[in-house]
Amino acid sequence: xxxxxxxxxxxxxDKEKLPTHVAxxxxxxxxxxxxxxxxxxxxxxxxxETVRTIIRTSRSIGIPILTLYAFSTENWQRPKHxxxxxxxxxxxxxxxxCQEMVDNNIRLNVIGQVEKLPKDVQETISETKAATAGxxxxxxxxxxxxxxxxxxxxxxxxxxxxxxxxxxxxEAITPDLISDxxxxxxxxxxxxxxxxxxxxxxxxxxxxxxAYSEIYVTETLWPDFSKEEYLEILKSxxxxxxxxxxxxxxGK
Numbered sequence: 001x002x003x004x005x006x007x008x009x010x011x012x013x014d015k016e017k018l019p020t021h022v023a024x025x026x027x028x029x030x031x032x033x034x035x036x037x038x039x040x041x042x043x044x045x046x047x048x049e050t051v052r053t054i055i056r057t058s059r060s061i062g063i064p065i066l067t068l069y070a071f072s073t074e075n076w077q078r079p080k081h082x083x084x085x086x087x088x089x090x091x092x093x094x095x096x097x098c099q100e101m102v103d104n105n106i107r108l109n110v111i112g113q114v115e116k117l118p119k120d121v122q123e124t125i126s127e128t129k130a131a132t133a134g135x136x137x138x139x140x141x142x143x144x145x146x147x148x149x150x151x152x153x154x155x156x157x158x159x160x161x162x163x164x165x166x167x168x169x170x171e172a173i174t175p176d177l178i179s180d181x182x183x184x185x186x187x188x189x190x191x192x193x194x195x196x197x198x199x200x201x202x203x204x205x206x207x208x209x210x211a212y213s214e215i216y217v218t219e220t221l222w223p224d225f226s227k228e229e230y231l232e233i234l235k236s237x238x239x240x241x242x243x244x245x246x247x248x249x250x251g252k
Contacts, residue, residue, distance in 0.1 A: 017238040019191035021065040022058065023213070025205055026051070028197030028221030035221070041085045046223035048093050055097075057227045059104055059138045061234075065187060066140055069205050073113065073147030090144070091121050094128045101128070105137030111183035112146030141184070148207040155181040184209055192237050194230075196222045214240050 026047060033043030051068060058066045071086060078086075094108075101108060108128050117125070125144075158181050162168045168177075179185065189209045198219040202210070216233050218225070 015062055018061065018063060018234060019214075019237060020063075020188045021067065021190045021192075022063055022234075023067040023069070023190035023193045023206055023210065024054070025069045025193070025195040025203060026222045026225075027195060027199055027203075029223060031197065032221040032223040040082055041089075043223060044086055044089055048089060050223055050225050051093070052097070053227050054225070054230055055106070055138070055140060057230055059106060061231075064139065065190075066138060067111070067143060067184075067190065067206070068141070069143045069146065069203070071112075071144045071146070072204060073145055073150055074204065076116070076145070087118050087121050091124050094124050098128045098131055101132045101135065101140070105135045107132045107135040107137075107139050109139060109141045110144050111141050111151075112144045113150065114144065116145045139187070141187075143205070146183075147204045149204055151183050152208060178208070182208060189213065192216065192234075194218070194233060196220050196225050 029043035029047040030040045031043075032046060033040045036042075054068075055066065070090070075086075076083065100106075108125075110125050110129070114122060114125065155178055159168070159173060159177065163170055163173075179189075184206070189211070190206060190213045193206070193210050193213045193215045195215070195217045198217060200217060206213075214237055216236065218229065218233070220226075220229060
């Protein structure tokens with residue numbers, strides 16, 4: 001994530017039209033590995049290189065929030081050796097990128113059921129979050145052991161407990177209150193959701209938060225997803241008219 005890797009010269013940037021929050025479903029590592037006759041873990045390693053590229057690009061052009069779907073609650077059902085390899089790769093990635101995140105003013109945040117991750121990975125996450133806590137250029141959310149339905153259930157449980165304890169009234173439950181109790185509480189909802197590999201599904205990702213997100217699906221497998229394609233998608237986003245349920249004559 002070196003500051004010399006600037007993407008700003010590659011696109012005519014109108015910062016007012018760039019999304020505040022980009023969320024990405026990174027899909028296709030396994031298929032990429034199969035396509036190239038590699039073991040699946042090699043696909044995940046190549047995918048980690050793409051993660052670096054997209055983080056660098058987002059930082060250099062001024063995207064405030066980037067959320068990457070790295071490991072879902074359903075992914076625990078994968079073969080044990082693959083899960084172990086993914087956890088090892090995650091730990092190595094955080095260790096190798098920590099100083100770069102510090103140098104480039106990137107703050108790490110993790111959303112999901114972190115307590116289910118291996119203890120050594122939890123420790124590395126805590127260390128990286130602490131090291132980057134004062135940064136404010138780019139907020140990098142890694143969705144780990146994440147599932148949106150579980151997130152919503154936890155949010156409802158916390159709100160119900162407050163109602164039971166008399167801390168809030170039932171009438172005080174609003175969409176804003178629910179949003180505040182999600183893992184992403186206090187953050188802007190994603191303006192743009194990108195999914196790689198051509199699959200036409202949401203896969204239990206940010207179901208509440210993407211209610212009005214623009215969605216872009218690309219056939220490109222995640223390890224092949226490039227800075228250039230990312231910038232083209234952002235350019236396409238800038239040309240979309242976001243109505244939020246209104247018609248054009250109702251105003252902006």
